Amino acid sequence: xxxxxxxxxxxxxxxxxxxxxxxxxxxxxxxxxxxxxxxxxxxxxxxxxxxxxxxxxxxxxxxxxxxxxxxxxxxxxxxxxxxxxxxxxxxxxxxxxxxxxxxxxxxxxxxx
Amino acid sequence: xxxxxxxxxxxxxxxxxxxxxxxxxxxxxxxxxxxxxxxxxxxxxxxxxxxxxxxxxxxxxxxxxxxxxxxxxxxxxxxxxxxxxxxxxxxxxxxxxxxxxxxxxxxxxxxxx
Numbered sequence: 001x002x003x004x005x006x007x008x009x010x011x012x013x014x015x016x017x018x019x020x021x022x023x024x025x026x027x028x029x030x031x032x033x034x035x036x037x038x039x040x041x042x043x044x045x046x047x048x049x050x051x052x053x054x055x056x057x058x059x060x061x062x063x064x065x066x067x068x069x070x071x072x073x074x075x076x077x078x079x080x081x082x083x084x085x086x087x088x089x090x091x092x093x094x095x096x097x098x099x100x101x102x103x104x105x106x107x108x109x110x111x112x
Numbered sequence: 113x114x115x116x117x118x119x120x121x122x123x124x125x126x127x128x129x130x131x132x133x134x135x136x137x138x139x140x141x142x143x144x145x146x147x148x149x150x151x152x153x154x155x156x157x158x159x160x161x162x163x164x165x166x167x168x169x170x171x172x173x174x175x176x177x178x179x180x181x182x183x184x185x186x187x188x189x190x191x192x193x194x195x196x197x198x199x200x201x202x203x204x205x206x207x208x209x210x211x212x213x214x215x216x217x218x219x220x221x222x223x224x225x
Binding site: 105 | 157213217218
């Protein structure tokens with residue numbers, strides 16, 4: 001059972017480059033989330049998708065876009081990467097009626 | 113607005129010592145509370161959760177937490193820590209109208225042999 005799968009696991013970008021982080025879940029969950037984790041800051045919500053076809057901003061959405069491609073997949077795009085976006089990104093999902101989140105293994109992004 | 117505050121950012125304990133990590137939250141309505149653990153290099157895993165009922169909840173690996181509504185607290189405890197408990201611990205809150213979890217800033221626990 002794969003759960004929540006994120007790709008890539010590691011990425012180095014130069015300032016101004018773009019990239020997309022991919023997330024897929026095989027648990028048939030309705031809601032999906034993107035968080036970033038920074039030392040001393042905990043996890044902060046970037047965007048979430050309560051259900052297929054909907055997306056909403058979280059606490060720190062600036063500089064990011066998301067796409068809920070279908071029920072399984074929720075991608076996070078950096079159009080023009082900045083050093084401040086150096087972070088570990090976690091995707092998570094949750095089933096309707098459940099309250100806990102299931103996390104992927106994270107994607108470590110470095111922007112030079 | 114809802115928020116979570118974890119008081120201890122770094123904790124160092126010797127094996128067999130008792131552990132208590134503080135978590136306070138701010139929210140006026142019904143809450144769901146969680147403790148997640150992140151072992152070095154791994155993703156977050158659920159330790160335990162509180163939704164309703166008995167305010168003392170037991171989780172995996174001998175951890176427990178007590179919900180004290182009057183103090184807006186949900187402290188994590190373990191009577192005797194092991195070296196393998198070295199990890200980062202996050203308290204999280206979901207309000208009754210929220211879709212996502214609000215996380216505290218985390219507590220880094222180092223258990224020395």
